[in-house]
Amino acid sequence: MSRPMSANFHDILAERGFIAQSTDAEIRARFAGPAPVTAYIGFDPTADSLHVGSLVPIMGLYWLQQCGHRPLVVVGGATALVGDPSGKTEARKMLSREDVQANAQAIARQIGSVVRFDDSATGAVLLDNADWLASLTWIDLLREAGPHFSVNRMLTMDSVKGRLEGNGISFLEFNYMVMQAYDFRQLYRSHGCTVQMGGQDQWGNIVMGLELARRTDEAHLAGLTFPLVTRSDGGKFGKSEKGNIWLSPERTPPYEFYQFWRNVGDADVRKFLGFFTTLPMAQVDALTAEGGAAINHAKEVLAYEVTRLIHGQAAADAAKASAQAAFSAAKDVSGDAIPxxxxxxxxxxxxxxxxxxxxxxxxxxxxxxxxxxxxxxxxxxxxxxxxxxxxxxxxxxxxxxxxxxxxxxxxxxxxxxx
RNA sequence: GGGUAGAUUCCGGAGUGGCCAAACGGGGCAGACUGUAAAUCUGCUGUCUUACGACUUCGAAGGUUCGAAUCCUUCUCUGCCCA
The missing domain is CATH 3.10.290.10 (RNA-binding S4 domain)
Incomplete structure (x- = not known):
């Protein structure tokens, strides 16, 4: 399968606002060659569903695949047993291995609605880091990888610093970044993966992996982080009256999901259309060109498109019809999508x-x-x-x-x- | 191991014997205004109850007291400092 030469992955990400930081200035060129680039993103299977916050990395994988590259979805079966300290002020609870495995399966299914998994050159591959981390022995890991990690350096990482100033960090959690660094190098060795992507909070972890691979394998890997999605009014993105907005229809029914997007603030519509839909940016600009009440149409498009992407055409149609009926003058709430x-x-x-x-x-x-x-x-x-x-x-x-x-x-x- | 500070309702954080279901801020919910927006203003924000009121809650378990989030004992966990 050859890549369409028209679209450079990096250009698309940049245009859509996906790039927060990248590890090297030449990263665009990596995606310009004729061969598919293999890149990975890790997902924490700490719940049986992802929520809308994970949609940014998922869309990152989507565009990667659309541009003719190969996405690796790494479910952190092993890392979830440890817990990422990033962005937290206190330890999260540990999960049982059974829970983690069940969650991983559920999450992979959700990503599968956006990203194609198959054996082709650009087909996404699902991996679980427990497959290589779980069998490591303590001494071997210490001897092999240990010398390449500077504790001084680790202590300066934001993810750790936050915890040092907060309620402390346990040794268990401190090892999280070591595990993730190991993952990156492992994927380089086993799948030729040269790029890791992730949320901005993953920057430190990505850099550690890149350094490890450079020191032991003389590999030149790259990393790319996505911006933290924020709301223009300062509120937390992805929260509603009932808590998180989830991708699973059991936790957040499609109608409610649709309503979440329908109700975003004016100032966020353009940004969200770029992040969470596949509409060309020219169309996004056209939709959001007019201010005032006209923006409501753009919100309907946003809600419809995201709902279609995650829950499918039928659910999106139903949610849209129900919402229009319920909020019209007639207030017809007979539709099936209404709770x-x-x-x-x-x-x-x-x-x-x-x-x-x-x-x-x-x-x-x-x-x-x-x-x-x-x-x-x-x-x-x-x-x-x-x-x-x-x-x-x-x-x-x-x-x-x-x-x-x-x-x-x-x-x-x-x-x-x- | 030693010393020391702490653990309060969703979060942060007051309260140090009765006036405490517990200040204040944030968050959340609702009303007004609107465009299913933002901003602003207002009300509410432990459970049960028509109400009076009852019940549960201030890390855990005991105890003192007419009465405890507040005092005592033990325990668990955490921060900081010393070796």
């Missing part, structure tokens, strides 16, 4: 307290929270404001066999009576 559940007529017949119904719908986590919601004027039933927290909902409240309760303007839940 809903069946409610047995027999259960409703004797009457259900509005508080209980709220909790059942997941709009509040306790009766007290539901009560506060009502006190604040934020709850409505079938579009009628609910002012009385003692309100009992009966079958006569159902409209066309449905009960629609709404918390605030954006959170809905529908019960289908049956």
């Amino acid at each position: 809903h559940a069946a409610l047995a007529a027999a259960e409703l017949a004797p009457g259900i307290g509005i508080l209980a119904l709220c909790v059942k719908a997941g709009l509040a986590t306790s009766n007290g929270e539901a009560r506060r919601l009502i006190a604040g004027g934020g709850l409505s039933l079938n579009d009628q404001p609910v002012a009385d927290d003692k309100r009992v909902v009966t079958p006569t409240d159902a409209v066309e066999g449905r009960l629609v309760i709404r918390a605030g303007k954006k959170r809905w839940f529908r019960f289908d009576i049956g």
